[in-house]
Amino acid sequence: MSSFIPFDRSQPYLLPPDVKSWLPSDDVAHFIVAAVERVPLGAFSVPRRTGGKAQYHPRLMLALLIYAYANGVFSSRRIERATYRDIGMRFVAANLHPDHDTIAAFRRGNRTAIEAAFLHVLELARETGLMRLGTVSIDGTKIDANASKYxxxxxxxxxxxxxxxxxxxxxxxxxxxxxxxxxxxxxxxxxxxxxxxxxxxxxxxxxxxxxxxxxxxxxxxxxxxxxxxxxxxxxRGRRGRxxxxxxxxxxxxxxxxLTDPDSKLMRRSDAHEYRQAYNAQAVVCAEGSQLILEHGIVATTADAPSFAATILGMEKRIGLPRTVLADTGFASGKAIGLLQASGVDPLVAIGRPMDRRPYDFRPEPPPREPRRITEPWRLEMKARLQQNPAKALYTLRKQTVEPVFGIIKSIMGFTRFHLRGLANVATEWTLVALAYNCRRITRLTAV
Known part of the structure; x- marks a missing residue:
């Protein structure tokens, strides 16, 4: 006869429980709480009140948002519900339960604090030796806007x-x-x-x-x-048009x-449908850590116009990288010139590779005339990427930046923005990048 462990759901606790003891020691909640404590109070937007009910501490609210995004909870109503049902949320929220209006208002109005937390987390990674600024990869991904294309x-x-x-x-x-x-x-x-x-x-x-x-x-x-x-x-003479x-x-x-005027109709490629979306950019460390070092949001399908601005924007934040790897969508002579003038070495693919697998299941494509390249900078870049060490270094691009987008979309479950307007969407993308970095650092430092 089988024996069962006895249980009693009405059994009261003799002493108040310590929620922290219910979390594993390597849970991301511990790192998030410690990282948020480094964010100065001056970075938060706290409304002045002369009376009435006391406010929730801004560090508590920020830690709650980061932990929620790191665990795939993005709706303010779901975050409020999780503070009652989720042990990690209860610990981060210190057994308090901010309502969804308070959570939504804090998320919209504290972009400066979220940016400050993002930089403080990178500084923590630098102190532990995880963050390196040698070689980085940049790419963009289309994420749905909070609006219907119809x-x-x-x-x-x-x-x-x-x-x-x-x-x-x-x-x-x-x-x-x-x-x-x-x-x-x-x-x-x-x-x-x-x-x-x-x-x-x-x-x-x-x-x-x-x-x-x-x-x-x-x-x-x-x-x-x-x-x-x-x-x-x-x-003079033949004038032309x-x-x-x-x-x-x-x-x-x-x-x-009409719902979100800043968003645009975009598609990933000719084989995909048009969607109402934003183009989310990320610069990722290509030397092992795969941390997001810089981020940005643009409302255009093209990546090239924001290439130089995104990389050069790192100078005043964490410093410029030595080499940046980018796919053919970032190919821009003007951007490459600006980066080289600032001491950054860009390696950008010129044209799409035509290599096929030895036993490719797809039928042979019809023969196509290769694009004729005449610009000197394109010819120089193409010749350089056909030789080592640039060729070997460029292979790191695909295996560093693209898995980051895969984790954000498939593991964290972030496939759609919940805020509207370019400024608010940029704030939410910073929050997503911050939550990803916290998860990544926790995983890399786990014993």
Missing amino acids: RSIRYDRAKELREKLTADIATLMERAEAADATDTDHQALPEELARREALKAKLDEACARLEAEAREQAETARPEYERKKAAFDAK PPKEPDDKPPSDRQIN
Whole structure:
């Protein structure tokens, strides 16, 4: 006959339990609590109150957010629920239970503190010898925005809908005035009117934003146009086609999302569908630790425009790397020149490799004419990457930065931003990078 361990769910504790003793000694919660203690109070945005209920300590709130993101809990309501049900959350929150509004407001308003914690964690990694600034890898990944792609609208369609809504609102106003004159109670009219006015206000804002962006782009392109026009006017003989003056009006097919105007329609490649997303950038240590050393968010599919700014932004934070590895999406002569002028050696792939596995299951692709390369910097970079030691060093790129995105998406479960707007999304991406680094350091220092 089997024997069973007796149990009694109503058994009270003789002494208050120590929640810390229920966590393993190598749990990431211990590292997060110790790291957050190094963040100065001046980095937090704490509202001034002269009375009322006391506030939760900002270090407690930050540690709770980091631990939640490190364990795949991103919703403020789920974080609040976890402070009752999760032992690690109870320990980090010190048996307190901040409500979801407080958690959401803290996450939106404390970007400076989250950035400070990110840098302090890297300093801890530097002190333990985990962080090295020799060779780094950079890449970007598309992460869904907190908006549906079906809420995107073209500029020409937005103008058409504005005219239709203006007419509908005028009709509803006439019906409301007629109802007032005849003492008829039409309770549905105010709701219909408010709904149309709200949609028209969103469309007005979207059109104004697209028009402002078009004017800004035209002003930025005007000096280059003036230079080309002057060179064209100075020609003699066969003149050719004159340069086109930049247009300060948005194209009719330019799109904007009404839920999150900063996000854009993107896709990973020609084989993938378009999604409403942001392009999340990460610079990863390629010398063993795979820590995220720098991060950024851009609202463009292309990686090249932000390449130099992301790497050079490290100088005032943790220092510049010696070598940076990047794929062909970062190939930009201007960015490579800026990095080399600052003492950084970029190794950037030129064109996509055509090598196939010996027994590839896929059929042979049709023969394609290779792209003709004429720029000197591209020819020089391509020749360099075909020889050692640059060729051997470049092989580290794929095995260092891409697994980081895999861990963030598949292990931590972060596949969608929960905040809206470029500034708020940048704050959340910093929080994700911080949570990943805490997990990684805990794993590397575990005995």
